[in-house]
Amino acid sequence: MAEMITLPTVDHGEFKHSRNDRWWVRPLLQAVAITGFIFYSLWVIFLESDNYKVEGTHYISPFYSPDLELGFWPIEGFSPALLLIWIPLGFRYTCYYARKVYHRAFLADPPACAVSELRKVNHKYKGENKLVFIVSNLHRYFFYLAFVLMIVHIIDFFLAMKFEDGIGFGLGTLLLGFDALFLALYVLSCHSCKHVVGGGLDCFSCNTAVNARYKSWKFVKKLNENHHKFFWLSLLSLIVADIYIKLLINDVISLEFDRWI
């Protein structure tokens, strides 16, 4: 096997750069947004965990979907849905786009393009070849699980059209619809999805069976160009739906206001 060629190494100071634009704004905003999301999720999971269903409707906070009913669940005050919380967390943690965001915004590795790192130069840098980043190589498994989760969220959207007096449609249905839609777009635009449907093939025309895979790959490739937007939109729609459901539960918004049809 070939061997690489070495160049003499030089030490550079920290945060060395000649950029005169506000390169730090984006990583800062992203760090604030992600930190906000993490704190909000912790609050929802640990302090609000029996507060996720709206009486008289089938609205359920997307944080608690799927709504597991376990006979033997021992932890009072926590929903068994928490058993599955590692799926969306793992999916997002290993997401290729999220990797860009957290490496830039939290680890400053690099904080922005052509800006040197926060730490002293690490000539032993191994990137995603070492723990914990090597786990990202299992992203496709999280994708498979997230695909199932996406179907559950779509089912939740349809269930949200069921009310005590029959079929209807409310603001809550719409917000759960957005949650399911953006989650679906986020999941389907995933790089692992693109690879699985056809990206791993070299020859798209070698036999007729691969033609369907070629078309799916083309479709996912188009979605994939907007993957970063779907990452943020799916986070936003999740939080908006959750807040709305909390407002309904606490009677800040009435069910009469919610219901359109």
Added chain:
Amino acid sequence: MAEYNYNLKMSVQRGSGEDISMVNYEVEVDSKMVVLDALHKIQTDEAPDLSIRWNCKAGKCGSCSAEINGKPKLLCMSKLSDFSETEVMVVKPMHTFPLIKDLVTDVSWNYLVNKKIKPFSPPDNFKDDPKMMQQEVDRVQEFRKCIECFLCQDVCHVLRSHQRFDVFAGPRFMVRLASLEMHPLDTEDRIPEIKNVFGSGLCNITKCCTEVCPESIPITDEAIIPLKERVVDRYYDPLKWIVRKIFG
């Protein structure tokens, strides 16, 4: 936009070895010029010994790579109208490669890496004019737009900051490797080298290469991530590993 003249203040890195300094110039320019024109004016009027590498002045030869206000760019494709007329424009050579003089760096490391890549290997029955479907050509063609300006290599933090020249080939060569690996008529297997020699695992997807590529090649999304997925197929996917062990 109408053409008009103004005085541009430029601070240009000069010198070589230990003897490096930023030298200020004031050049009369017009708004239709590019940064390379302004540097040529400095050469003509004030500093005939200012070294710049350039060739086509059309964004096609990839020679005039440098850093303008800290951002890796082609000097010949950077219009003055995109920069402030009043602030000092800072021009430096590419940071990642050994400096020769002024704005010229030694990029020969890249050519050595290139030679390490197994070339295109067609099948034995390869005809002189093989037919390929456009759908296959599209994906590989995009990679062939590369002009080897090495701006992506310059900005990539694995080379620029961590200086892992010994274990990472850099985004430009991930593009070349992808164009060969995804070629429907290629028979060579480069996945072991992509992981173990060219270091696909060192890239942490921070996408600076994509941001600076003057040919707008989606380097990370279309070359590096798909190669990483192929490396996962071979080395990290436990199910695929079991299937290979059982069925050979």
